[in-house]
Amino acid sequence: MTLSALDPGAVQLPRETVQLRQEVRDFLAGERAAGTILGRPDSWLTGWDPAFTRRLARRGWVGMTLPRKYGGGGRSNLERYVVIEELLAAGAPVSAHWVADRQAGPTILRHGTEAQRSHFLPRIAAGACFFSIGMSERDSGSDLASVRTRAERTDDGWRLTGTKMWTGGAHVNDHAIVLARTDESEDRHAGLSQFIVNLRDPHVRVEPIRLLSGEHTFNYCHLEGVELTDDALLGRPGDGWQQVTGELALERSGPERFLSTLPLLTALVEQMQRTGGGSPEQQSRVGRLTARLSAIRQLSLGVAAALAAGRPADVQAALVKDLGTRFEGELVNEVREILPTTARFDATRGSYPELLATAILHAPGYTLRGGTNEILRGIITRGLELSR
Amino acid sequence: MSTESATEHPAAPSAERAADALPPLDAPPTTLVALAREAGHHHTPAPLAETLLVARPLLAAAGLAVPDGHLTVATGPLDVRFAHVDTGSRVGPTGAAGTDDALRVSGTLHRVPWARAAEAAVVLTEGPWGGPVLFLLEAAEWRQVTGANLAGEPRDDLVLLDVTVPAARVRRVPAALVREAEWRSGLARAALIAGAARRCVELTVAHTASRVQFGRPLSHFQAVKQEEAKLVEEAALVTAAVEAAAAALAEPDSAEFTAWLAAAQAAASVAEITRIAHQLHGAIGFTELSPLRLATTRMWSWRDEDGGERAWQQRIGRHVLDGEGDHGGEGDGDRLWQRVTSG
Structure with missing residues (x-):
């Protein structure tokens, strides 16, 4: 029996990342001095600041891994890892480009037509084109293959009908990659396809779903007979499930799965x-939190290195996501006990009680988004069966 | 506890076999850590981790020759005097200087790992000059009172009755070497725990796959899967921390801190790993009918030997909270993150 998950191997970051990391820290110090709001928990979900995104893009830190010929940085996945872990640790407002940078760009590069690549990738890398994820629906959460949004064939393309849910940023972003059923007759995994949908289309109606804190990031995204031409299809018809699964590996193991609440710990340490x-x-x-954070980061780097080398890492990614997101919540409880303070959402923005309140009110999401942890644990144990 | 031990393994014969397999002195540090993990995985009845990760490097750092065979390590207060007192010296009271560094040593070193299976012990204590001293004791020089840890592994008290240690086996060492002995011991325990944690996972996965209740294997129950996944995760966490520390052994700037991290995480994870492994084993794991105890009882001992998780965590916490750090400057809450990423 091999238990590869238990032999992640230490990852040595390439030497060039030492300088890159310092460049990001210097950039952030400049931003802090200039008054950009940093240090916020969960800033990749709610820190929407397109001007900040464009400043990052000018440094080449958006779409870093996209090829140069599409306006990307041609940098490695581990270099991108270093940049985003620094941004997240600093609680920088990265949510505007987050999905475009993490998954829409790489997915379009992998499955898109040449026309789609040359249209979208340079805009993504310039920080000028933001994406939402169009996967979940009311009755399709963890069980994604049950989506009901339909794409029907028309004379010159497709007509999209259905309602996506939890669509983060649909009210401010430009496009969504929508998973829809294109063939009812086939088995539930085979009849799915992905489409690039313009969120400003007159037949797209975005309706807010407020978080329990009252914040607006999620939406219903009603697709009311959206007419698409053929060039909106991403990848091949029927390949949607496979494409989405690839996206999920990118979505599950990154540093946003254990750093969402680090700014709160940083604030505690300063206090x-x-x-x-x-x-x-x-x-x-x-010290206990530091040791756990550090070990989880090592595992996450292991997944990044595996993905960079083209090795499958679904099981390890699920493992990191469960450990990391549980840590994000645990950190909040620990911080409360280390330095007891009444959390106040209406306290001065950026003050310790307000940061604590934000982290507490966001806590239910950590172990849900990107695949519910209970379901991910099933992926881990299935991995054990396969390795037996 | 200096009672007659009830070890599960007759130490001597196995230890001799294992001695043949000791790696050369110039083996890379990552190999040494991997061997210590293997020793934890197979509950090797010998002080392998102590020899490779603590005793040998300390001897080398102190400039002493490394003897063949298994070594152990001991620290603690002893009565240490110069063997050859310099009666002509006018420095301090009589006996405060020697004509050389040969020592006369009396006292008891407590709960020394595998002393009965070791050729020699590396001892760190305070010298008669008031600073730390490292010396090598040969097995014939101590009297042994046998003891054991929770797993029955030898933890013997060494009684020293006016033992003369020749100057060739004595070195005055800097305080930094005492710290190095501490973090090396912590890393050695962490590596052993990582190996034993892996054993817990293997035994639990095998058990839940083969044990049938209500007509299906335990591993098919959702409730079991949930716990089993957490077991795998926690074990992976320990391994990752130990591997990071192994990789950092060659980096003087980060070796100590990453060893603390590994020691803290390994000790802290023992409770969850052993809890789940036993829970999923059911009653049989609680008995001598199952080999699970060979891993779990060791882990319960190892987490406390050389400092429990609280001690390691406090060192880490103090370090990241210390404003006087190498990064200095304004609001240094980032120091925690800087340390985590500097490995």
């Missing part, structure tokens, strides 16, 4: 430093 460094009990609890 403790100002008040004399804390008691031995407080110190050891900070």
Whole structure:
């Protein structure tokens, strides 16, 4: 029996990333000095700042891994990893380009036509084209293959009908990649296809779904007979399931799966430093979180290295996502106990009580988004069966 | 506990066999850590991790020759005097200087791992000059009172009755070497725990796949899958921390901190790993009928030997909270992140 998940191997980041990391830190120091809002938990979900995105893009840090001929940076996945982990650790507002950078770009590169590549990729890399994910529906959460949104053949393309749900940023982004059923007769995995949909189309109606905090990031995205030409089809008809599965590997193992609440820990550490460094009990609890964070990061880097080398890493990605997102929530509870404070969502923005409130109110999402953890654990145990 | 031990393995014969397999002194550090993990995986009855990751490197750092065979490591207060007192010295009271560094040593070193199976022990204590001293004791020089840890592994007390240690086996060492002994010991335990954690996963996966209840294997129950996945995850976490520390052994700037991280994570994960492994094994894992105890009882001992998780966590916490760091400057909450990414 091989248990490859238990032998991730230490990942040594390439030497050139040392300088790159410093460049990102210097850039962020400049942004902080210029008044950009940093240090927020869950900034990849709610930190929407297109001007910040464009400044990042000018540095070449959006669409970094896309080929140069499409306006990308031609950099490696591990280089991108270093950049985004620095941005997330700093709580930078990266949500505008997050999906475009993480999955829409790579998916279009992989499955798109030449016309789609040359149209979308340079815009993504310039920070001028933002994407939403059009996968989930009311009755299709973890069980994605049950989607009901339909794409019917028309004379010169497709007509899209259905309602996507939890569509983050649909009210502010430009496009969504929509998973739809193109063939009812086939088995449920085979009849799916992906389409690039313009969110400003008159037949797309976006309706807000407010988070329990009252914040607006999610939406219903009603597709009310959206007429698409053939060039909106992404990849081959019927390949949607396979394409989506590939996207999910990118979606599950990145540093956003364990760093969403790190800015809160950073704020705690600063608070403790100002008040004399804390008691031995407080110190050891900070140490416990540091050790766990560090180990989870090693596992996440292992997945990034595997993906970069073209090795499958579904099981390891599921493992990192379960460990990392549970850690994100655990961190919030620990911070509450290390330095008890009443969380206040209406306190001064950026103050410790307000950051704590944001992290608490977002906590239910950590272990749900990107695949519910209970379902991911099934992927892990299935991996054990296969390796037996 | 200095009672007659009830070890599960007659130590001596196996230890001799294992000695044949000791790697050369110039083996790469990652290989040494991998061997220590294997020792934890197979519950090897010998002080392999102590020899490879602690005793040998300390001897080398102190400039002493490394003897063949298995070695163990001991620290603690002893009565240490110069063997050849320099009666002509006017420095301090009589006996405060020697004509050389030969020592006369008395006292007891407690719960020394595998002492009865070791050729020699590396001892770190305070020298008669008030600074740390490292010396090598040969097995014939101590009297042994046998003891055992929760797993029955030898943890013997060494009684030293006015033992003379020749100057050739004594070195004055810097305080940094005492710290190195601590973090190396922590890493050695972490590597052993990583190996034993893997054993827990293997045994649990095999058990839940083969044990049938209600007409299907345990592994087909959702409730079992959920726990089994968490077991795999927690074990992977320990392995990742240990591998990172192994890779950092050759990096003087990060070796110590990453060893702390590995020691803290390994010790902290023992509770969850052993809890799930036992729960999924059912009653049989709680008995001598199952080999699971060979891993879990060791893990319960190892997590506390050389410092429990609280001690390691506190070192880490103090370090990242210490404003006087190498990065300095304004609001240094980022120091935590800088340390995590500097490995």
